[in-house]
Amino acid sequence: MNAIIRTDRRLSMTVVGPVLGLIALLVAGALLNPNFLGWDNLTNVLARSAFIGIIAVGMTFVITAGGLDLSVGSMAAFIAGLMILMMNKALPGLGVGIPVVLLGMATALIAGLGAGLLNGLLITRLGIEPFIVTLGSMGIYRSLVTWLADGGTLSLDFTLRSFYQPVYYGGVFGISWPIIVFALVVIIGEIVMRSTAFGRHCAAIGSNDQVARYSSVRVGHVRLMTYAALGMLVGVATIMYVPRLGSASSATGVLWELEAIAAVIIGGTVLKGGFGRVWGTVIGVLILSLIGNILNLTDFVSPYLNGAIQGAIIVLAVVLQRESKADG
Amino acid sequence: MGDVVNQPVLELRRVSRSFGPIEVLHDVDIVLRPGRVHALIGENGAGKSTTMKIMAGYQPPSQGEVEFDGQPVRFQTIAEAEGLGISMIHQEFNLAEQLTVEQNIFLGREIRRGLLLDKPAMRRRTRELLARLDCSVSPDRRVSDLSNSDKQMVEIAKALLRDTRVLIMDEPTAVLTRSETAVLLRQVRALKEAGTAVLFTSHKLDEVSEIADDLTIMRDGRVVWSGPAAEMDEHDMATAMVGREMSDLFAPKLGQPGDLALEVRNLNVAGHATDISLSLRQGEILGVAGLIGSGRTETFEAICGLRPGQGDIRVFGKPVQIDQPWQAQALGMCYLTEDRKTRGLLLDKGMHENLTLQALERFVDRGRIDRAAEDDALTRAIADFDIRGHRDSLIRNLSGGNQQKLLFAKVLLAEPRIVIIDEPTRGIDIGTKQQMYEFIRNLASQGQAIVVISSEMQEVIGLADRVLVMRQGRIMGELQDEEASEDAIVRLAMGVVQTTPAEEKTV
Numbered sequence: 001m002n003a004i005i006r007t008d009r010r011l012s013m014t015v016v017g018p019v020l021g022l023i024a025l026l027v028a029g030a031l032l033n034p035n036f037l038g039w040d041n042l043t044n045v046l047a048r049s050a051f052i053g054i055i056a057v058g059m060t061f062v063i064t065a066g067g068l069d070l071s072v073g074s075m076a077a078f079i080a081g082l083m084i085l086m087m088n089k090a091l092p093g094l095g096v097g098i099p100v101v102l103l104g105m106a107t108a109l110i111a112g113l114g115a116g117l118l119n120g121l122l123i124t125r126l127g128i129e130p131f132i133v134t135l136g137s138m139g140i141y142r143s144l145v146t147w148l149a150d151g152g153t154l155s156l157d158f159t160l161r162s163f164y165q166p167v168y169y170g171g172v173f174g175i176s177w178p179i180i181v182f183a184l185v186v187i188i189g190e191i192v193m194r195s196t197a198f199g200r201h202c203a204a205i206g207s208n209d210q211v212a213r214y215s216s217v218r219v220g221h222v223r224l225m226t227y228a229a230l231g232m233l234v235g236v237a238t239i240m241y242v243p244r245l246g247s248a249s250s251a252t253g254v255l256w257e258l259e260a261i262a263a264v265i266i267g268g269t270v271l272k273g274g275f276g277r278v279w280g281t282v283i284g285v286l287i288l289s290l291i292g293n294i295l296n297l298t299d300f301v302s303p304y305l306n307g308a309i310q311g312a313i314i315v316l317a318v319v320l321q322r323e324s325k326a327d328g
Numbered sequence: 329m330g331d332v333v334n335q336p337v338l339e340l341r342r343v344s345r346s347f348g349p350i351e352v353l354h355d356v357d358i359v360l361r362p363g364r365v366h367a368l369i370g371e372n373g374a375g376k377s378t379t380m381k382i383m384a385g386y387q388p389p390s391q392g393e394v395e396f397d398g399q400p401v402r403f404q405t406i407a408e409a410e411g412l413g414i415s416m417i418h419q420e421f422n423l424a425e426q427l428t429v430e431q432n433i434f435l436g437r438e439i440r441r442g443l444l445l446d447k448p449a450m451r452r453r454t455r456e457l458l459a460r461l462d463c464s465v466s467p468d469r470r471v472s473d474l475s476n477s478d479k480q481m482v483e484i485a486k487a488l489l490r491d492t493r494v495l496i497m498d499e500p501t502a503v504l505t506r507s508e509t510a511v512l513l514r515q516v517r518a519l520k521e522a523g524t525a526v527l528f529t530s531h532k533l534d535e536v537s538e539i540a541d542d543l544t545i546m547r548d549g550r551v552v553w554s555g556p557a558a559e560m561d562e563h564d565m566a567t568a569m570v571g572r573e574m575s576d577l578f579a580p581k582l583g584q585p586g587d588l589a590l591e592v593r594n595l596n597v598a599g600h601a602t603d604i605s606l607s608l609r610q611g612e613i614l615g616v617a618g619l620i621g622s623g624r625t626e627t628f629e630a631i632c633g634l635r636p637g638q639g640d641i642r643v644f645g646k647p648v649q650i651d652q653p654w655q656a657q658a659l660g661m662c663y664l665t666e667d668r669k670t671r672g673l674l675l676d677k678g679m680h681e682n683l684t685l686q687a688l689e690r691f692v693d694r695g696r697i698d699r700a701a702e703d704d705a706l707t708r709a710i711a712d713f714d715i716r717g718h719r720d721s722l723i724r725n726l727s728g729g730n731q732q733k734l735l736f737a738k739v740l741l742a743e744p745r746i747v748i749i750d751e752p753t754r755g756i757d758i759g760t761k762q763q764m765y766e767f768i769r770n771l772a773s774q775g776q777a778i779v780v781i782s783s784e785m786q787e788v789i790g791l792a793d794r795v796l797v798m799r800q801g802r803i804m805g806e807l808q809d810e811e812a813s814e815d816a817i818v819r820l821a822m823g824v825v826q827t828t829p830a831e832e833k834t835v
Contacts, residue, residue, distance in 0.1 A: 078622075115628060191696070194694055195696040195697050195699075196692070196697065197689060197691075197692050197697065199690045200681065200685070200688060200697065201679075201688070203681070204674060204677075204685055206675045206682070207676055207677060208670065208675075209672055210670060210671045211670070211671055211672060211673060211674050213634070213653060213671075213683070214634065214653065214663070214665050214671045214672065215653075215685045215686040215738070216653045216654040216656070216657040216686055216742065217654070217685065218652070218654050261746070274674075274676060274677075275676075
């Protein structure tokens with residue numbers, strides 16, 4: 001009996017906490033600025049959080065399986081640079097049109113998958129700590145994009161950019177594509193995490209990889225797949241991101257990895273692995289972007305303090321998780 | 329024994345303890361006296377651990393009193409209890425794995441000279457303590473490199489350093505071999521002569537008869553018998569613990585082996601086993617005996633792809649290459665670990681997740697896990713293996729016996745045709761043991777090929793059709809059912825081979 005009380009209370013704390021936080025933010029935002037709950041503002045916030053959100057869904061799997069990936073921000077910048085180079089190169093041959101955009105998208109997906117597999121192989125085959133491997137690849141990709149751009153900015157051909165722009169700015173029924181893609185990724189992610197063998201295996205490995213190994217789970221394979229999937233999703237996020245600005249530089253995607261990790265943790269996924277929740281991650285992403293949005297809309301607190309508030313919330317989220325575990 | 333009855337040093341009076349609405353201890357009385365060894369026995373979940381934790385100040389009683397030297401005490405912290413000289417040694421060791429033996433013994437009590445540590449003094453004292461315990465480990469060894477028995481000795485050395493008046497030990501011999509147990513019991517006797525009150529739990533009733541002066545038997549959170557140990561023999565103890573007459577522990581053997589299931593030729597496991605050859609038939613139970621560290625576990629882990637090894641392995645006649653455990657499982661072979669807490673079960677997950685982990689693909693319907701089927705499987709496992717405890721509780725909160733049964737159910741869900749069971753009854757009570765033996769026998773009668781690795785000789789003898797004895801990474805001999813006696817096994821395991829032809833048979 002004692003045990004049930006324990007599980008229940010733990011769930012209620014970590015489940016309700018982030019949801020309450022989100023509601024509190026929405027209420028505060030609405031009180032501080034009447035435009036906050038407007039359609040334009042909310043869709044704008046959602047569209048901008050889609051990049052981090054798509055990456056954070058992948059990150060949820062990596063962290064749940066006991067891993068970590070610090071390279072996603074640099075990886076996004078590198079993939080964006082690669083995409084732009086590829087599309088500019090192919091433009092004279094293919095002309096402005098759907099084929100060249102599809103080529104760019106394919107480049108992003110393949111590059112993302114490749115980068116993710118590389119991280120995953122180094123971690124699973126050579127047995128190097130994920131922190132070290134991805135710290136290294138973070139530096140490598142960041143440096144590569146700077147080199148590709150020769151220290152400056154890589155820009156997509158102007159006419160092509162106008163053609164490609166609807167992928168970020170357009171949409172159906174007034175909902176922009178980034179939001180739609182983000183929603184699809186979340187729904188698929190939630191199903192995979194909650195009701196497939198892969199999701200269950202991720203949680204088992206993060207909980208205790210020895211137990212998983214002794215239970216005939218293909219530990220290395222599952223881990224590798226989490227990094228590959230994350231790489232792919234970084235590619236997807238980049239596909240949505242490039243049409244927004246049409247450029248990539250060494251400043252692209254800076255700190256995205258930390259925002260993604262923070263969103264995952266705020267959403268109730270345990271940093272050391274073993275328990276992950278995709279919809280929680282979505283709430284984490286929304287909380288982080290809403291804070292920035294509210295600070296921008298009000299002159300109550302300087303927007304420069306955005307980072308400080310986000311930081312405090314991350315720490316608070318982890319404290320809440322821990323307490324619910326300790327006193328249960 | 330017991331001519332002079334000393335004043336009690338630590339006493340529980342009508343102690344009850346509840347967790348939420350559930351009372352797990354009811355009116356427990358227990359008295360520890362200086363210079364006497366008190367054994368506390370009972371099935372898993374009988375309330376022994378909670379009783380010990382209350383005595384050592386880990387938990388307060390919900391009702392009733394704890395008295396120390398005749399004065400009622402209420403420990404706020406463990407440190408208060410320790411300050412009075414009460415030490416508890418846990419089943420799961422409480423050692424800093426990355427520190428050395430010496431650093432562990434002095435952890436929190438370092439001897440200082442000015443601002444710096446007085447290492448020579450600590451070294452001297454460590455050697456003294458270890459010598460008293462007949463323990464030959466070097467003070468510089470890292471605890472993570474030690475065997476379980478040496479860790480136990482370090483724990484006891486720690487307690488000795490603290491001038492312990494009451495020493496509480498939770499199943500100190502569960503992980504020890506016979507010879508190590510003998511050393512431990514000698515130490516317990518020495519502590520007793522020095523006037524320490526000792527409380528210990530054990531599932532090994534022969535030890536209890538051997539060393540205990542006083543005995544308390546618990547069942548379902550109550551004391552069902554208490555008095556001088558000399559008044560109870562092992563049979564009486566078992567009956568009192570279980571609450572019913574114990575029939576024969578082992579079901580009769582079947583002895584109708586079928587086709588060859590597993591053949592191993594010249595297997596080498598670097599650092600653990602050399603030149604292992606063995607065979608196993610369907611419907612057969614092969615016992616593997618030997619001291620801890622003789623390479624039994626490592627040999628079979630290598631066969632199942634859990635660690636690297638070189639050799640020829642045939643499964644049902646086909647030569648196979650197994651590098652990963654899932655490959656072994658695909659061939660119908662599963663290894664059931666001896667270490668259920670760190671390798672067998674996910675302690676922070678529920679029964680469902682654990683039960684189906686090993687055979688999860690069988691519960692996947694069009695890509696998604698079929699939760700209803702999973703729930704049905706749990707219902708069946710609970711019924712088949714008599715698993716007690718709430719279905720929604722975390723594994724961490726189940727008793728050792730129920731964990732073991734769930735681990736058993738989990739591995740069998742993968743429907744292996746060859747099952748290697750390492751220490752099937754470690755740290756579980758006698759009633760559950762009997763059930764485990766029955767499960768194993770049933771499996772064999774259904775035609776599964778079974779290996780039972782065990783440090784308990786009675787278990788190997790009682791269960792196995794054939795016994796292999798290992799020593800220092802080699803198979804020392806094979807004993808047929810009728811030849812397998814404790815004496816014969818010990819001779820082979822210790823390397824004192826008697827030159828009678830029957831025992832020299834090698835594989």
